[in-house]
Amino acid sequence: MKNFICSLIVVAGTILTVATQASVMLNGAGATCPYPLYDKWFSDYRKVDPETQINYQSIGSGGGIRQFLEKTVDFGATDAPMTKDQMDKATSPVVHIPTVLGAVVVTYNLADVKKGLKLTPELIADIFLGKLTKWNDPKIKTLNPSAKLADESIIVVHRSDGSGTSAIFTDYLSKVSSEWQQKVGSGTSVNWPIGLGGKGNEGVSGQVKQKKGSIGYVELIYAEKNDLPYAAVKNESGSFVLPSLKSVTAAAQGSLASMPADFRTSITNAQGKESYPISGFTYLLVYQSMPNAEKAAKLVKFLKWAMRDGQKAAPSLSYSPLPEELVKKVEAKIDSIETKKVN
Amino acid sequence: MALDMVAQRCILPFRRLLKRKGDPFQMCWPRIDPLFSFTLKVIALGVFAFLALIAFFLFYSAWPAILRFGWEFLRTSTWDPVKEIFGALPVIYGTVISSLFAVAIAAPLSVGIALFLNELSPRKIATPIGFLVEMLAAIPSVVYGLWGIFVLAPWLGDVVQPFLGKWLGALPLFQGPPYGVGMLAAIIILAIMITPTISSISKEVFQAIPRSDREAALALGATRWEMMKLSVLGRARAGIFGAVILGLGRALGETMAVTMVIGNRSEISASLFAPGQTMASVIANEYAEATSDLHVAALAEIGLVLFGVTFLINAIARLIIWKVAQVKVTR
Numbered sequence: 001m002k003n004f005i006c007s008l009i010v011v012a013g014t015i016l017t018v019a020t021q022a023s024v025m026l027n028g029a030g031a032t033c034p035y036p037l038y039d040k041w042f043s044d045y046r047k048v049d050p051e052t053q054i055n056y057q058s059i060g061s062g063g064g065i066r067q068f069l070e071k072t073v074d075f076g077a078t079d080a081p082m083t084k085d086q087m088d089k090a091t092s093p094v095v096h097i098p099t100v101l102g103a104v105v106v107t108y109n110l111a112d113v114k115k116g117l118k119l120t121p122e123l124i125a126d127i128f129l130g131k132l133t134k135w136n137d138p139k140i141k142t143l144n145p146s147a148k149l150a151d152e153s154i155i156v157v158h159r160s161d162g163s164g165t166s167a168i169f170t171d172y173l174s175k176v177s178s179e180w181q182q183k184v185g186s187g188t189s190v191n192w193p194i195g196l197g198g199k200g201n202e203g204v205s206g207q208v209k210q211k212k213g214s215i216g217y218v219e220l221i222y223a224e225k226n227d228l229p230y231a232a233v234k235n236e237s238g239s240f241v242l243p244s245l246k247s248v249t250a251a252a253q254g255s256l257a258s259m260p261a262d263f264r265t266s267i268t269n270a271q272g273k274e275s276y277p278i279s280g281f282t283y284l285l286v287y288q289s290m291p292n293a294e295k296a297a298k299l300v301k302f303l304k305w306a307m308r309d310g311q312k313a314a315p316s317l318s319y320s321p322l323p324e325e326l327v328k329k330v331e332a333k334i335d336s337i338e339t340k341k342v343n
Numbered sequence: 344m345a346l347d348m349v350a351q352r353c354i355l356p357f358r359r360l361l362k363r364k365g366d367p368f369q370m371c372w373p374r375i376d377p378l379f380s381f382t383l384k385v386i387a388l389g390v391f392a393f394l395a396l397i398a399f400f401l402f403y404s405a406w407p408a409i410l411r412f413g414w415e416f417l418r419t420s421t422w423d424p425v426k427e428i429f430g431a432l433p434v435i436y437g438t439v440i441s442s443l444f445a446v447a448i449a450a451p452l453s454v455g456i457a458l459f460l461n462e463l464s465p466r467k468i469a470t471p472i473g474f475l476v477e478m479l480a481a482i483p484s485v486v487y488g489l490w491g492i493f494v495l496a497p498w499l500g501d502v503v504q505p506f507l508g509k510w511l512g513a514l515p516l517f518q519g520p521p522y523g524v525g526m527l528a529a530i531i532i533l534a535i536m537i538t539p540t541i542s543s544i545s546k547e548v549f550q551a552i553p554r555s556d557r558e559a560a561l562a563l564g565a566t567r568w569e570m571m572k573l574s575v576l577g578r579a580r581a582g583i584f585g586a587v588i589l590g591l592g593r594a595l596g597e598t599m600a601v602t603m604v605i606g607n608r609s610e611i612s613a614s615l616f617a618p619g620q621t622m623a624s625v626i627a628n629e630y631a632e633a634t635s636d637l638h639v640a641a642l643a644e645i646g647l648v649l650f651g652v653t654f655l656i657n658a659i660a661r662l663i664i665w666k667v668a669q670v671k672v673t674r
Contacts, residue, residue, distance in 0.1 A: 032631075060631030062639075086634065155522065160607030160624075162424075162632025185425035188632040196524055196618050197607025199488075199628065206492040207524060211500060 023050075024298045029057040030064020030077030033102055033164050033219060034282045037317050038077070041310050045302055048309070052298045061164055062188065068094075068285050074295055076285035079164020080171075080188065081264035093288040095337060096263045097303055097330060098281040100311070101320040103220040103248045104169045105230035105278070109208050110135065112148035113229070116242060119143070120234040121176035121269070121277070127154055127215060128173060129180060130194035135213060157207045157216035160197025162188035168280040169217050172268035176277075217278075220248070221318035235277040236269055247276035248320035256325055263330070279320070289338040297339040307331055401650060404643035407636060416644060422609040424629065429641035431648060433609045437619040438652065441526060441601065442594035444615075445533035450587045452534070453541035454576075460542075461549040462571055473546065480539035488603030491532050496523035496604055499531070504616055515613040522606065527615040529605040533597060537590035544589060548582030549575055581667045588660040595653050598623040622649040 035058035042054040059067075061078035068076025069089055081096055106124060108117060123139060126132040132139065135152045159166045170186035184190050198204035201222040208216045208228070220243050223230050232240040241247050254272030259265055269277045284303070290296040307330055311321040322330065402409075408416065412429060419430025456476060460469045500523025507517040552575060560570040576583070598621075606618020607628060622645050633639045 062630075062632040062634040065634055083634070153520065155520075160602065160620075161628040162630075164632075187425045188634065189424040189629045189638075191421065191423035191425065191609070195608070196522055197620075197628075198492075198524075199602050199607070203492065203603060207496075210493070210497045211523060 023053050024295055026052060026054045026075065026295060026299055026302070027056075027073045028054065028064075028075040028077060028284070029059050029067045029073045030285070031061045031079045031164055031282055032058040033079055034077065034100060034319065036221075037100060037314060037319050040313055040317065041306060044309075044313065045305060048305060049298070049301065052302060054302065060162070061167075062162065065285070074290070075299060077283065078285060079280065079282050080167045080266075081281075081283060082285065090287075095286045095288055095333060097284045097286060097334065098263050098322060098326070099284055099306060100282060100314045100322065101248050101252055101267075101279055102164070102168070102282055103243045103276055103279040103320065104165050104172075104217050105220050105223045105228075105243045106215065106217050106233065107205065107208055107223055107228040107230050108215040109210075109212055110147075110149070110152075110229075111212060112150075113144070115229045117144055117147060117229070117231045118234070118240050119231045121172075124233070125173050125177035125180050128156055128158070128193070128195070129177075129183070130156070152213035155211055155214035156192075156195030157198055157204050157214050158192050158195050159201075159204055159217075160199050161203075163200075164188065164280070164282065165201070165217065165219050166190065168266075168268060168278060171266050171280070172278045175266075175269045220244075224318050233277055235273075235275050236271055237273045237275075239273055241274060241276045243276045243278070245315050245318065245320045247274055248279045249323055251275035251277065251279045252281070252320070252326060253323040256323065259326070259329070263333070286337060288336070293338075293340055296337060300334055300337050300339050303334045303337075304331065307334070398647075398650060401643055401647040405640055405647045408640035408644040411637065412641075416641070417648065420609070420611060422625070424633070424635070424638050427635060427637050429637070429644075431622070431641075431645055433611045434620050434622045434625050434645060435648060435652065436611050437526070437605070438595060438621040438623070438649065441529045441533060441605070441619070441621060442591055444530040445537060445594045446587060446591050448530065448534040449538045449541055449590060450583075453538045453586070453590070454545050454583055456538070456542040457545035457549055458571060458575070461546050462567075462575060473543075476539050477543050478539075479535065480543075484536065484597060484600040485603075487532055487536060487600040491528055491600060491604035492524070495531060496528050499523045499528055503527075508616070516615050519612070519614040519616040521616060522618065524604050524606045524618060525616050526605065526612075526619045529601045529619070529621070530615065532600050532604055533594045536597060536600065537593050540593055541586045541590040544586035545579070545583050548579045548586065551582075552578050581664050584660070584664050584667060588657065588664070591660070592653065592657060595649070595656065596623055598627045602627050622646075622652075 035056070038056050042056060045052065045054065056077070061080060064076040064078050065082055065086055067073045069086065079102070082094065087094055106119060110117070120143065123132065123143070133154055135154055136149045141149055167186065167188045170180075170184065170190050173184070174181040174186040184193060196207060198207045198216070201218045204216040205218050205222065205226060205228055208214045218228065222228075230243060232242045235241050250272055251267050251270035254270040254275040255265065255267040257271075263281070263283070267280060270279070286299060286303070290299070307322075307327050311327065314321045408429060416429060416431055417435065418432060420432045421428050421430050422433070423429075460473050464472070500521045504517075504521030504523070504527070508521065511517045556574040556578065557570055560574040565573060601621055602624035605620060605624060607620050607624060608618035609620050609625070610617070612619065626642050626645055629638070630642050633642060
């Protein structure tokens with residue numbers, strides 16, 4: 001009897017230790033735009049490495065950066081890279097890992113124009129600055145000679161909530177228009193010169209759909225899912241490009257040459273004939289050295305998986321995968337994360 | 344069998360104890376009353392502590408913005424997160440105007456509903472209608488918001504606003520392009536949302552008025568309307584006012600539905616067709632993605648101002664209720 005109890009205790013002890021050792025919990029928080037993909041990644045990865053469980057809360061990039069800096073999460077996620085001020089606040093070096101690319105499309109509601117209205121950067125900036133107010137303006141007409149454009153007022157719709165989508169879009173406008181740069185600037189929330197604010201992609205697309213003559217911007221994934229018409233935008237090389245997974249990856253490819261070593265860059269208005277100009281990376285934020293070596297090792301393993309198998313899952317959810325050359329660079333970066341306990 | 348044993352062993356001695364002179368609890372635990380009142384006191388004071396903590400937290404988070412902008416924060420109209428210039432006047436205006444207009448629409452409507460249900464309609468109709476009105480309160484605000492975007496706003500933009508613009512366009516309230524979304528949409532959504540609150544409380548108040556009061560009025564030869572005016576509305580004034588204040592409180596703080604239809608533009612415009620923004624909606628919109636410290640602090644200060652405005656309006660309303668109630672007593 002005594003023996004039996006002893007063995008029972010031993011067995012229970014082993015089960016307990018196995019249970020506590022087996023799963024490593026990684027907590028992350030941040031960007032909402034890539035959440036559908038991250039959600040899929042984390043559940044897929046559970047099958048690859050059952051010992052790692054990743055929790056992710058999509059609380060927004062701003063919240064993600066704050067929690068990451070306060071070290072209440074193991075990794076953060078953000079659409080726009082951290083600013084220099086924010087980097088200075090970090091107590092140890094931060095690594096930006098670009099995961100996938102997202103694009104922002106210009107969508108509109110015109111009775112007789114389906115997909116592919118041609119727009120130049122100058123026109124988009126003028127419309128969102130409130131300088132171009134009629135759809136039958138000669139500037140739009142000459143670009144789209146075959147389109148039937150009525151004497152309709154242009155109603156501008158923008159995101160009212162702070163978002164990475166707005167950050168990419170305003171960053172693009174700041175690059176192509178010095179007036180925009182001076183008057184408005186770029187960021188997740190800006191002081192829009194004109195227009196109505198809709199909450200979320202659904203708010204913007206809802207208003208665009210309801211009101212003839214309106215124009216707004218939403219994420220590519222959202223426009224494709226909801227079959228919204230979107231514009232072909234003239235890129236840096238002068239060709240009109242429709243947003244697509246390919247043209248967005250091409251934009252990342254086009255900006256590889258000017259890519260800084262820490263990947264903190266914007267790729268809007270990218271070089272290359274096939275590049276769609278309004279796109280950007282979304283990042284995971286990791287510390288170069290984490291206090292918990294075991295967690296660091298698991299996180300590195302996951303990031304490597306994300307760079308290979310993870311990328312394959314991206315297109316099915318309308319995120320553009322990173323170009324191959326960049327993946328190699330990112331992998332080298334991931335290798336630099338310390339996974340052994342220092343000291 | 345077993346049950347009998349339980350009864351014999353446990354309940355019967357207790358009964359015997361009760362039959363003795365004096366309270367058994369008093370005997371074994373004489374200080375139960377003070378303890379009870381102390382506990383209640385702690386709970387009640389806890390509410391105050393809670394309120395103070397919220398105010399302190401808001402003040403603490405808002406401190407960088409208060410330091411930077413001072414009173415300018417309440418007086419200026421630019422809200423520019425990029426250049427870090429923050430002025431809250433348009434959102435304060437948006438909150439106050441949208442709530443007041445909503446109450447102005449909802450209060451007479453709700454009191455009318457309550458009067459009809461309580462005084463005029465047969466019970467067969469009153470019960471289902473009362474139930475339906477109260478159901479309005481159970482609809483989540485995001486559903487109101489979606490309905491606002493897809494049904495109300497297009498209808499306002501295509502039908503109501505052109506009509507108002509045509510006939511009442513001389514008033515600055517009804518000028519400008521008919522976007523659909525905007526202040527008017529927010530006001531209507533808010534009015535619908537606070538109607539069940541005001542009407543169901545008014546109904547309770549009307550029910551509390553004794554039947555004899557009504558009969559007295561009728562016996563004196565009052566018509567039905569005069570009876571309602573004299574013995575229902577007259578006596579329920581304080582109660583109706585309280586109901587309206589509760590509705591106003593809900594309108595001031597309502598976030599989701601308003602954010603979805605108000606157009607979110609930080610600008611003061613005399614027209615109800617123009618987009619606006621409220622304090623609650625600017626916080627909901629920008630807090631999650633606010634990265635700079637000053638931006639977060641400015642949003643916290645908006646929270647503080649909202650807290651203050653709500654507090655102030657409730658306090659004023661309380662004062663008015665007291666006054667109204669007093670007048671009634673002295674008469």
